[in-house]
Amino acid sequence: METNAPEPKAYWRKTLTITWLALFLWLVATVLVGFYAAKARDLTVIYALVTGLYAWYMSRQDRIHGC
Numbered sequence: 701m702e703t704n705a706p707e708p709k710a711y712w713r714k715t716l717t718i719t720w721l722a723l724f725l726w727l728v729a730t731v732l733v734g735f736y737a738a739k740a741r742d743l744t745v746i747y748a749l750v751t752g753l754y755a756w757y758m759s760r761q762d763r764i765h766g767c
Contacts, residue, residue, distance in 0.1 A: 708765075718754065722753075722754045726747065726750055
């Protein structure tokens with residue numbers, strides 16, 4: 701067992717935080733763009749950005765924590 705390995709609690713805390721943030725952004729985008737935008741394409745772009753940023757961040761956290 702490595703002595704300088706990050707704690708699993710820190711990994712899960714960050715994972716839960718970024719997951720809730722992504723869900724919040726998804727909800728805000730749905731409500732705001734749904735009410736104020738005429739084009740569904742705008743919403744699709746926002747969803748793609750939220751999903752892409754989430755995947756990038758989680759991949760980074762997996763590398764840092766050795767998952």
